[in-house]
Amino acid sequence: MVQRSYRKCTKKDRPNYLTFAGKTYYFGTIFKANFFRAMQYCRQQGMQLVSIPNQAVNDRLGKFAEEIGSHNGHFWTSGTNLGDVDQWMWLSTGNNIVYTNWHTGEPTLKNSVNESENCVEARHFGKGFTWNDLRCEIEAYFICESFENTCP
Numbered sequence: 001m002v003q004r005s006y007r008k009c010t011k012k013d014r015p016n017y018l019t020f021a022g023k024t025y026y027f028g029t030i031f032k033a034n035f036f037r038a039m040q041y042c043r044q045q046g047m048q049l050v051s052i053p054n055q056a057v058n059d060r061l062g063k064f065a066e067e068i069g070s071h072n073g074h075f076w077t078s079g080t081n082l083g084d085v086d087q088w089m090w091l092s093t094g095n096n097i098v099y100t101n102w103h104t105g106e107p108t109l110k111n112s113v114n115e116s117e118n119c120v121e122a123r124h125f126g127k128g129f130t131w132n133d134l135r136c137e138i139e140a141y142f143i144c145e146s147f148e149n150t151c152p
């Protein structure tokens with residue numbers, strides 16, 4: 001059996017790159033994109049739109065947004081319920097969303113003019129990153145993550 005070894009990837013000297021818990025994250029704050037274009041951009045970089053599996057990752061990402069001065073930014077994650085309105089999932093990994101950190105009152109599923117909200121953004125509503133469902137067409141910043149043990 002061939003054992004593959006991967007080069008450890010640390011891009012700590014590059015702005016907007018964070019290495020945490022074995023993954024590299026890229027915070028896209030140069031331009032805004034809708035959910036699908038954000039996903040396309042991440043894939044073109046050899047990465048994927050972020051999934052947030054636990055509180056530790058959520059809190060570190062939120063803290064990093066502050067560290068790079070983007071505490072007011074809205075960031076697309078890969079969370080969506082477009083496939084099944086009753087089941088939120090991380091589109092990048094295919095996993096159902098188990099750990100959640102919805103902002104109070106979220107997900108609303110609809111906006112104030114009754115349009116569907118099917119994609120998940122993370123942002124600082126107050127303290128730390130909390131989540132909101134939003135129209136997928138809206139342009140926002142985004143966070144890409146490396147695949148497990150691979151170097152983007």
Ligand SMILES: [Ca+2]
Pocket residue numbers: 106107108109110117132133134
């Ligand atoms: Ca909402």
